[in-house]
Amino acid sequence: MTDIATRVHNHNWKIDPIVRSVIDTDFYKLLMAQSIFRRNRDTQVTFSLINRTTTIPVAHLIDEAELREHLDHVRTLRLSRGESTWLRGNTFYGERFMFGADFLAWFEEFRFPDYHLERKGDQYELTFEGDWLDVTLWEIPALAIIMELYSRAVLKGMGKFELQVLYARAMTRVWEKIQRLKALDPLRIADFGTRRRHSFLWQDWCVQAMQEGLGSSFLGTSNCLIAQRREVEAIGTNAHELPMVYAATAVGNDALADAPYAVLEDWQKDYQSNLLIALPDTYGTDGFLDRAPEWLNRWTGIRVDSGDPVERGEAIIAWWKRRGEDPTKKLMIFSDGLDVDVIETLHARFKNRTQLSFGWGTRLTNDFRGLVPDGRLDPFSLVCKVVSAGGKPTVKLSDNPRKAMGPAAEIERYKSVFKVGEQAEMVVEV
Amino acid sequence: MTDIATRVHNHNWKIDPIVRSVIDTDFYKLLMAQSIFRRNRDTQVTFSLINRTTTIPVAHLIDEAELREHLDHVRTLRLSRGESTWLRGNTFYGERFMFGADFLAWFEEFRFPDYHLERKGDQYELTFEGDWLDVTLWEIPALAIIMELYSRAVLKGMGKFELQVLYARAMTRVWEKIQRLKALDPLRIADFGTRRRHSFLWQDWCVQAMQEGLGSSFLGTSNCLIAQRREVEAIGTNAHELPMVYAATAVGNDALADAPYAVLEDWQKDYQSNLLIALPDTYGTDGFLDRAPEWLNRWTGIRVDSGDPVERGEAIIAWWKRRGEDPTKKLMIFSDGLDVDVIETLHARFKNRTQLSFGWGTRLTNDFRGLVPDGRLDPFSLVCKVVSAGGKPTVKLSDNPRKAMGPAAEIERYKSVFKVGEQAEMVVEV
Numbered sequence A, B: 001m002t003d004i005a006t007r008v009h010n011h012n013w014k015i016d017p018i019v020r021s022v023i024d025t026d027f028y029k030l031l032m033a034q035s036i037f038r039r040n041r042d043t044q045v046t047f048s049l050i051n052r053t054t055t056i057p058v059a060h061l062i063d064e065a066e067l068r069e070h071l072d073h074v075r076t077l078r079l080s081r082g083e084s085t086w087l088r089g090n091t092f093y094g095e096r097f098m099f100g101a102d103f104l105a106w107f108e109e110f111r112f113p114d115y116h117l118e119r120k121g122d123q124y125e126l127t128f129e130g131d132w133l134d135v136t137l138w139e140i141p142a143l144a145i146i147m148e149l150y151s152r153a154v155l156k157g158m159g160k161f162e163l164q165v166l167y168a169r170a171m172t173r174v175w176e177k178i179q180r181l182k183a184l185d186p187l188r189i190a191d192f193g194t195r196r197r198h199s200f201l202w203q204d205w206c207v208q209a210m211q212e213g214l215g216s217s218f219l220g221t222s223n224c225l226i227a228q229r230r231e232v233e234a235i236g237t238n239a240h241e242l243p244m245v246y247a248a249t250a251v252g253n254d255a256l257a258d259a260p261y262a263v264l265e266d267w268q269k270d271y272q273s274n275l276l277i278a279l280p281d282t283y284g285t286d287g288f289l290d291r292a293p294e295w296l297n298r299w300t301g302i303r304v305d306s307g308d309p310v311e312r313g314e315a316i317i318a319w320w321k322r323r324g325e326d327p328t329k330k331l332m333i334f335s336d337g338l339d340v341d342v343i344e345t346l347h348a349r350f351k352n353r354t355q356l357s358f359g360w361g362t363r364l365t366n367d368f369r370g371l372v373p374d375g376r377l378d379p380f381s382l383v384c385k386v387v388s389a390g391g392k393p394t395v396k397l398s399d400n401p402r403k404a405m406g407p408a409a410e411i412e413r414y415k416s417v418f419k420v421g422e423q424a425e426m427v428v429e430v
Helices: A004-011 A027-039 A064-075 A081-089 A101-109 A132-155 A160-182 A200-217 A224-230 A241-248 A253-270 A285-290 A294-298 A309-322 A340-350 A408-417 B004-011 B027-039 B064-075 B081-089 B101-109 B132-155 B160-182 B200-217 B224-230 B241-249 B253-270 B285-290 B294-298 B309-322 B340-350 B408-417
Strands: A044-051 A116-120 A123-131 A189-191 A218-221 A301-304 A331-334 A355-360 A382-389 B044-051 B116-120 B123-131 B189-191 B218-221 B301-304 B331-334 B355-360 B382-389
Touching: A027 A101, A027 A132, A027 A224, A027 A241, A027 A253, A044 A132, A064 A116, A064 A123, A064 A132, A081 A101, A081 A224, A123 A132, A132 A241, A132 A382, A160 A200, A160 A340, A160 B160, A160 B200, A189 A200, A200 A218, A200 A224, A200 B160, A218 A224, A241 A253, A241 A382, A253 A294, A253 A408, A285 A309, A301 A309, A301 A355, A309 A331, A309 A340, A331 A340, A340 A355, B027 B101, B027 B132, B027 B224, B027 B241, B027 B253, B044 B132, B064 B116, B064 B123, B064 B132, B081 B101, B081 B224, B123 B132, B132 B241, B132 B382, B160 B200, B160 B340, B189 B200, B200 B218, B200 B224, B218 B224, B241 B253, B241 B382, B253 B294, B253 B408, B285 B309, B301 B309, B301 B355, B309 B331, B309 B340, B331 B340, B340 B355
Parallel strands: A189 A218, A189 A355, A301 A331, A331 A355, B189 B218, B189 B355, B301 B331, B331 B355
Antiparallel strands: A044 A123, A044 A382, A116 A123, B044 B123, B044 B382, B116 B123
């Protein structure tokens, strides 16, 4: 039987919205938002969309009016009662009351602020300016919208069965990856693929396939909405955004040198245990670890998000040992450009030497390579980053100079302050 | 929105019936039924299920009570008004009024007769006895039920995503075959896969994929219900059943030798043009062609259903030439154990030398080889054949002695009457 009401309701859709919920975002954005809420909510920032794969002419493929409709739709969203209840009542990392009543009261009233969209040649300039607390939440929906509009544009005009077989192939690929991961024991892996997902429904499918295929080895998803609906853990901690804003607003080089630690000092006032994961690479991992205060030794773990992962892993284990810590008790999370090959390599190397965990992103939720002609569904490196804070440009050095960002002069100043020397370049695919 | 009524309706299903329509059968069964209706409706026959792949213990996998439920369900079916309208009003092979009012009046009242089911070791003995006209229509639903119950048994206990990926792989496989077929020009191909299909829904999917993928190169399907629903041509002509019954009921060796031609003499009273397709292999193609009456030269074409297809095709072309016919004006239909490799070979060899057409069966609608462990979804050679008529055992020789059937003494008599010498054995997979 056809549900007539559903059909009629569907006829009336003005658009088929890509982002339909305030919590269709990464969990760490909410953790960071609470931390920002408590200390720096009014810091003026600008976030900007950056397509690192400039060969992809995003603006040729995505219609501006359609893009505006989706961004405008996000501005109509509000936290629903059930979502608020979930944030209040759910356990996150085994703990209740992760989010304070003050923060949640604010979040219930939250509306996405305005955006600035302008076509610049083959690309769009999409920026968000205002209070850090408001603007920060645009990152994930903005990326997800562009990625999905791009997918839709590529798939437009395909036949019904051609499309079904396309998804059949993609499903088979994900499932084969999951079968390979099943062989790794012990395994701890989470979905980190919201921002560059092929589509919402596809991410949701991937999460469910991981649930069925990996059982308890699947830790959960970074996506709050999917975590809520599929009753899995919401996963994530913090991002480069925090040290970048702290650094940009630091006055003088001493304060700048201290900024990455100041972030974490604040962080440990808000969170504990498995949320005490340091992201060390914003201004070079080696220097960050060398100069780290003693209290950082006791943090639960470290996330590796750039550079050669084997080399980075070894350096971190060596640092733990130098600091008198037992690496086998520490958590090491890899999250940079992972796919099954890399996961297998890292697992073989580190599984008995540290508590190993993987945050699997784009190659989980958007691996359609080779499934349409001319690689038109190959993922591209789209990011949405904070580019200025408190009127100053932000800077990121990373462990891979190709991921560095900021004005050249500022990059030089940061390199000198953080004593970063030569860095090996690595291709950034996703 | 959930359609509550649908859900409640589904709760009430006693079984999920495999065969839900009297016309969920091959079109040639209806053509043959009309011919039987006009001349031999009361001939007493027995049809019997035969599993030629005895290594598959069908009775271990399929529950007898469940099998009975599905067979009993078939006995509740009647031709629906819309189905009758379709048979009356549709064009078949470009002609209206293919079925006479007298035959359709009978068909509207038709009920499937009783069956006899008994477990014999690892196999079921499933037989149908009675008037030829009634019993003949059991062949296809009986096979389809056993095949689908077998598939369901193998798939029982698989996870939801594991199942989805299984079908994703099977879809990809069918689609890749279709892409290869697309390269063949000109191409005429039809679905002949009802009897040994994986399931009804799967056959329906395959037909739609062929429609989208091959466009006008896809002629249609042998399945009447799918032809009606998907608005494609219903395809088929006649089968071994006719000469086997004519032969079994022939009195004396002269009448026996004439039986294969008597069938076709009757056939051409009922049908014309593209339905004048001779199936020459029941008692050996070579002898059949050598002794064929002159009027058979003018028939539209010949269907090749056993033996080495290249050799058979060459022999038929040579025969047409000997009889002064232009092979390029004649239709040659291949329908035995086809898959894309064989189709490509035959296409390359015969495309310019005759009007070439393919009836693609089991390897279209049931190719799940290797998709579950231990080949448990590999198709097996299940047939439902007329085994006696008018109190006499039926005999089939075929161009492949492995497809021969009948009592040894009768086979010898037939071989002598039809002057069949040595025959090359070929493996029967499907």
